[in-house]
Amino acid sequence: xxxxxxxxxxxxxxxxxxxxxxxxxxxxxxxxxxxxxxxxxxxxxxxxxxxxxxxxxxxxxxxxxxxxxxxxxxxxxxxxxxxxxxxxxxxxxxxxxxxxxxxxxxxxxxxxxxxxxxxxxxxxxxxxxxxxxxxxxxxxxxxxxxxxxxxxxxxxxxxxxxxxxxxxxxxxxxxxxxxxxxxxxxxxxxxxxxxxxxxxxxxxxxxxxxxxxxxxxxxxxxxxxxxxxxxxxxxxxxxxxxxxxxxxxxxxxxxxxxxxxxxxxxxxxxxxxxxxxxxxxxxxxxxxxxxxxxxxxxxxxxxxxxxxxxxxxxxxxxxxxxxxxxxxxxxxxxxxxxxxxxxxxxxxxxxxxxxxxxxxxxxxxxxxxxxxxxxxxxxxxxxxxxxxxxxxxxxxxxxxxxxxxxxxxxxxxxxxxxxxxxxxxxxxxxxxxxxxxxxxxxxxxxxxxxxxxxxxxxxxxxxxxxxxxxxxxxxxxxxxxxxxxxxxxxxxxxxxxxxxxxxxxxxxxxxxxxxxxxxxxxxxxxxxxxxxxxxxxxxxxxxxxxxxxxxxxxxxxxxxxxxxxxxxxxxxxxxxxxxxxxxxxxxxxxxxxxxxxxxxxxxxxxxxxxxxxxxxxxxxxxxxxxxxxxxxxxxxxxxxxxxxxxxxxxxxx
Amino acid sequence: xxxxxxxxxxxxxxxxxxxxxxxxxxxxxxxxxxxxxxxxxxxxxxxxxxxxxxxxxxxxxxxxxxxxxxxxxxxxxxxxxxxxxxxxxxxxxxxxxxxxxxxxxxxxxxxxxxxxxxxxxxxxxxxxxxxxxxxxxxxxxxxxxxxxxxxxxxxxxxxxxxxxxxxxxxxxxxxx
Numbered sequence: 001x002x003x004x005x006x007x008x009x010x011x012x013x014x015x016x017x018x019x020x021x022x023x024x025x026x027x028x029x030x031x032x033x034x035x036x037x038x039x040x041x042x043x044x045x046x047x048x049x050x051x052x053x054x055x056x057x058x059x060x061x062x063x064x065x066x067x068x069x070x071x072x073x074x075x076x077x078x079x080x081x082x083x084x085x086x087x088x089x090x091x092x093x094x095x096x097x098x099x100x101x102x103x104x105x106x107x108x109x110x111x112x113x114x115x116x117x118x119x120x121x122x123x124x125x126x127x128x129x130x131x132x133x134x135x136x137x138x139x140x141x142x143x144x145x146x147x148x149x150x151x152x153x154x155x156x157x158x159x160x161x162x163x164x165x166x167x168x169x170x171x172x173x174x175x176x177x178x179x180x181x182x183x184x185x186x187x188x189x190x191x192x193x194x195x196x197x198x199x200x201x202x203x204x205x206x207x208x209x210x211x212x213x214x215x216x217x218x219x220x221x222x223x224x225x226x227x228x229x230x231x232x233x234x235x236x237x238x239x240x241x242x243x244x245x246x247x248x249x250x251x252x253x254x255x256x257x258x259x260x261x262x263x264x265x266x267x268x269x270x271x272x273x274x275x276x277x278x279x280x281x282x283x284x285x286x287x288x289x290x291x292x293x294x295x296x297x298x299x300x301x302x303x304x305x306x307x308x309x310x311x312x313x314x315x316x317x318x319x320x321x322x323x324x325x326x327x328x329x330x331x332x333x334x335x336x337x338x339x340x341x342x343x344x345x346x347x348x349x350x351x352x353x354x355x356x357x358x359x360x361x362x363x364x365x366x367x368x369x370x371x372x373x374x375x376x377x378x379x380x381x382x383x384x385x386x387x388x389x390x391x392x393x394x395x396x397x398x399x400x401x402x403x404x405x406x407x408x409x410x411x412x413x414x415x416x417x418x419x420x421x422x423x424x425x426x427x428x429x430x431x432x433x434x435x436x437x438x439x440x441x442x443x444x445x446x447x448x449x450x451x452x453x454x455x456x457x458x459x460x461x462x463x464x465x466x467x468x469x470x471x472x473x474x475x476x477x478x479x480x481x482x483x484x485x486x487x488x489x490x491x492x493x494x495x496x497x498x499x500x501x502x503x504x505x506x507x508x509x510x511x512x513x514x515x516x517x518x519x520x521x522x523x524x525x526x527x528x529x530x531x532x533x534x535x536x537x538x539x540x541x542x543x544x545x546x547x548x549x550x551x552x553x554x555x556x557x558x559x560x561x562x563x564x565x566x567x568x569x570x571x572x573x574x575x576x577x578x579x580x581x582x583x584x585x586x587x588x589x590x591x592x593x594x595x596x597x598x599x600x601x602x603x604x605x606x607x608x609x610x611x612x613x614x615x616x617x618x619x620x621x622x623x624x625x626x627x628x629x630x631x632x633x634x635x636x637x638x639x640x641x642x643x644x645x646x647x648x649x650x651x652x653x
Numbered sequence: 654x655x656x657x658x659x660x661x662x663x664x665x666x667x668x669x670x671x672x673x674x675x676x677x678x679x680x681x682x683x684x685x686x687x688x689x690x691x692x693x694x695x696x697x698x699x700x701x702x703x704x705x706x707x708x709x710x711x712x713x714x715x716x717x718x719x720x721x722x723x724x725x726x727x728x729x730x731x732x733x734x735x736x737x738x739x740x741x742x743x744x745x746x747x748x749x750x751x752x753x754x755x756x757x758x759x760x761x762x763x764x765x766x767x768x769x770x771x772x773x774x775x776x777x778x779x780x781x782x783x784x785x786x787x788x789x790x791x792x793x794x795x796x797x798x799x800x801x802x803x804x805x806x807x808x809x810x811x812x813x814x815x816x817x818x819x820x821x822x823x824x825x826x827x828x829x
Contacts, residue, residue: 238715245710343788347781355781363774374757374766386763387704389755390712396770422663429662436671439678448684457675512714513693573717590717603717 002060006148009053016045017134033119040111050104066153076161078542083167090162093147125195160567171231179224185217190286197330219624226617239605244393250292260361283327346418353411408462434464488627498616583608
């Protein structure tokens with residue numbers, strides 16, 4: 001029943017996409033507007049199919065319908081309700097199902113948003129692209145990654161449940177959907193980029209149409225990445241939240257190119273320049289979401305987050321290749337029309353700063369991509385096995401991070417066209433002293449190391465610039481000084497700066513120790529006292545918990561646990577964290593108490609400012625939402641982009 | 654917000670003072686305590702450089718697997734013998750191969766991962782610099798009398814200052 005419903009849903013989605021494309025292409029070629037208006041009904045059909053198959057999957061999980069292979073492999077009668085819902089995205093097939101559902105949702109959202117303009121070839125081509133991506137994902141589910149494959153369960157069978165790592169923390173219910181909203185959201189600007197290239201309307205119109213969509217996708221991706229880091233911190237038991245793991249990098253890559261795009265697109269809107277570059281960034285962002293899915297879903301790289309499954313890898317890689325070839329082909333085809341008139345007058349200008357921003361983000365993305373795939377390349381070339389890990393990424397990305405902080409300080413005060421030293425000195429005076437004050441404050445509270453201190457100083461400088469802009473904007477516009485792209489963007493900057501500071505502080509000043517304590521004994525680590533009170537065992541439906549009671553500083557009792565899952569016998573530690581504004585105290589245990597002596601080994605990790613990572617993430621998301629509101633209308637006489645054909649007859653390659 | 658009101662912001666000594674404060678603070682922050690002997694933070698620093706060969710993508714510092722515990726004990730033993738960080742890392746790579754080091758090697762094919770990004774960024778920087786140079790050399794379209802008249806008329810109609818981004822300052826109000 002569930003299998004039949006699910007497969008029917010998939011077929012409806014697939015059929016909706018295929019027929020939708022057929023109808024739209026026919027309408028475009030023969031110039032029949034009434035055919036183009038059918039995009040919305042077909043999008044609704046696709047969504048209905050996706051919803052049906054998602055309901056079928058949730059129903060199968062809820063009923064523990066083990067005739068569905070996915071439930072057979074990942075379901076269990078012992079899984080608590082919330083994690084049972086989240087089981088859908090705890091493994092490959094179900095996660096593609098979620099992807100398809102979100103994609104269908106976005107397809108309908110685009111069709112509804114542009115319902116009055118469905119006859120416009122630009123919108124029609126965008127819908128064609130959305131349906132084409134839909135064909136790929138529904139097709140994938142009908143073939144290599146079928147979530148509704150059948151199996152005959154033995155009598156009395158009960159499944160193993162999802163990977164214990166994924167049912168160890170509630171954030172697992174929110175992190176993947178958030179991330180997918182980001183990944184899939186980038187399909188919309190990509191679709192419009194393809195449409196702009198296909199119709200030849202490569203002016204700035206499509207950029208403005210998709211501005212909010214791109215921002216929204218970026219905001220979700222940001223939130224998804226931060227939630228993922230938070231999950232790692234709360235679950236993995238070593239106090240870390242980011243370790244440049246291939247899967248983390250896979251989500252970070254589209255974020256980097258997407259961030260570059262959000263900045264450089266402003267140059268195009270204002271000056272009509274960088275057209276090829278912006279299109280390439282958008283296409284790269286979308287392609288990187290597919291490459292990331294390939295890296296994490298094909299098992300070519302090893303990672304805690306990866307799920308490997310045989311034949312999906314080559315298909316995803318093939319789709320990645322198609323996306324790249326189509327993007328490059330279309331951009332090459334329109335190359336002559338894309339050549340932009342005008343030039344940047346001075347590197348010391350807003351557009352010059354955006355250009356520098358793009359070089360840095362592109363370099364950042366390149367370093368991350370190279371570091372992620374490099375071990376594979378070397379092993380393929382000469383069979384040598386080597387690792388590219390945290391030390392590499394830290395060393396290579398640190399200078400880029402410093403340069404980005406500096407740019408974040410200087411760029412917001414730069415005028416368009418051409419800035420002068422005089423203007424810079426005037427506008428940067430207070431932000432610069434903000435940086436100096438931050439540095440002196442850090443020194444006063446005992447921070448050491450010139451590199452970290454420099455990072456703090458630059459962060460203060462950048463924060464000063466962002467605050468200066470917000471103060472000026474609110475003075476002129478009241479509360480509207482916080483909304484709109486420019487002002488909301490400054491809020492996002494503040495969130496980024498918080499994360500940069502927290503990252504620098506927590507990785508540089510981390511203190512770790514392992515203490516072995518008998519019941520009642522006390523140890524002191526970095527000025528904190530830890531008293532081991534004893535252990536107790538609690539039985540849950542899906543696991544047995546061995547709880548270690550530790551009193552911290554004579555106050556509250558913290559309970560790092562060991563969870564032994566019934567199915568598969570996997571044992572996972574769950575840390576217990578005392579969160580504080582200045583530093584977190586993180587406790588984890590890796591083994592049960594010694595049966596003879598009753599001693600237990602507790603790992604203590606003390607990291608400063610960790611909580612500000614999550615606060616920074618929230619600030620970034622709020623800033624993104626503020627940016628979505630329309631800001632103050634631009635002065636219609638302010639110079640906007642130049643017209644498409646170079647009016648002056650001057651062309652610059 | 655005009656430059657005239659804050660003339661001292663334009664003075665070289667004001668900015669030099671700031672530079673001196675920063676340099677002094679950075680110099681004071683240099684940590685001179687020697688990194689020798691057995692020490693938790695030193696063990697952690699070395700362990701983060703080593704890959705736990707039994708685990709999936711974890712460092713020896715992060716992992717709780719028996720091999721990682723054994724590695725950490727070995728680091729302690731080596732620290733007690735007075736070896737330097739580099740010597741300890743070399744010891745592990747000799748025994749377990751290059752793969753155990755999370756930093757790729759600085760020689761051979763593996764060194765490309767360090768070199769290629771630096772070369773690429775340098776090339777991009779040079780490319781941008783030469784583009785700006787060409788833009789500067791090229792004479793742009795010359796404005797005619799009609800163009801200037803058009804601009805002047807537009808400016809007369811303009812009552813609100815332009816929004817050139819956050820803060821909405823325009824260059825013409827603040828100097829140049």
